[in-house]
Amino acid sequence: MQQLNQGKYYGAHNQELNFNNFLITDTVYTHDKVDWHYHENPYFTFLLEGKLYEANKKEDYYLESGSLLFHNWQDAHHNIKPPEHTRGFHIELTKDWFNCFDISLLNIEGSLQLENPFIKQNIYNIFLETKKSNEFSKTNIELLLLNSFSRIETYIETKEEKQPHWVNKVLEIIHDSPELCMSLTSLALELNIHPVHLSRQFPKYFKTSLGNYIKYTRLNKAVSLIINKGKSMTEIAVEVGFYDQSHFTNLFKKEFNITPLAFRKKTQNVNFIQF
Template sequence: MNLEPNKYFGITTKSLKTESFNISLTNHLANSKISLHSHEKPYLCLLASGTYIEESNITDIIIQGEVLYRTANYEHSNSFSDKGGLCLNIEINNHQKFTTLNELHLPLKVSKQKGILEMYKLLYGIKRCLSNDIINIYCYESMIAVMNVFNGKGDINWVKKIKELINDNPLETISLDKLSIEFSLHPNYIVRKFKEITGFKLSEYLTKIRLEHSVKQLLISNENITSIALENGFYDQSHFNRNFKKHIDTTPNNFRKVITG
């Protein structure tokens, strides 16, 4: 079964069409199953809550907080866990035009990565019923951020390794001296070149990844905000709140209430 654009199984709670994107939020009941199907267009999906098993040519377990890229006409079936699931789906209306204008290359195969802040910001904006032009901008930011990660745009080997180190161990202390020794590079060169290649200062990238890690805790646990802040490497709740608001335009507490409510 090949689904039309912006058509997904589950209970659609939001369906939007902006200037460049089709967006939908779908809820999936506990232990629900979706038969073999495909989608007419390539799309991104953030699993905002729940867990499911995807069956295709391989079997994959998709967990909360992961972002999927699925190529057009990719056949798969899904089986949700006893917690059900909430999916944020984004399609590009005209992906040939979009990729040309933004000098992006869509992955040639299905891909999966950890959730990124831009998509959580988009989810929050949709839940708050922000205007379509703002949602369209959030979609652009999400799509470009995800594609840059999937494609490793501009990365050189040591930059890629530093990013992997931070992504895999976001709560570990990052030592410039140790990185300098490991890669035989001057600390000043690491800092300058990392910004040139990634667009982020090293400190900004580390903060961004730690915020992504904290978002998942906000949504799956009942821990208080201060504990989550300290566990994710922030000085205190105030420091956490400032950085969270800078990236997602709201406080961690309000984000939790809007998304889980």
């Protein structure tokens, strides 16, 4: 089985940034099929555009734009790419980086598919940071990474606890059926629990309010649609559940310090580096 060295992802790199103990690449995948392999270092894969099938020894994933995976080192897997433009964003971290910040990966086996909207928000901010790279970028990126690993640790701890039946179901509804989240009452009815109980208990399992979780999930979906370029900002605002484009633009700018249209322009493809 082939081991891929740092920065190897079977594609054409739009961009590569090396920060000594971690490497970031923006890559268009060029191989329809990649046989079993593993990577030298742990890394995040964030699918920016297109679709990808990935399987490891325990499970498989059908990934669409906006999907986020974290692979521990030596996590063996293989990939199949449909015949369409597919683009991934990778953050590869050396063991020295983890040692520097005293982060242990012992509790992470294989790969994790991460749905937490705050982790995704961090990765999108890292992606944006790479497009305006300056002398503060490394510090800003590492702060976002540290916050992400803190949230991953919390996710693993919470997952090991016994949870009520509604916890997994509410996530499915928020991510797959956002129309059921238009009011607390309708969501609670779908979960068959009291609205007050849902409001009070949600932060216990997700470390944030229900409203905040829904808001960031919508923002993340909006960013994915912005990067994919197929729809106008008005269409995106409506699709992700905002009242109007103005409300969407104001909230987006507040969270990313940039307008949606400027974000789209800044994150377009740049010159390829073939690998």
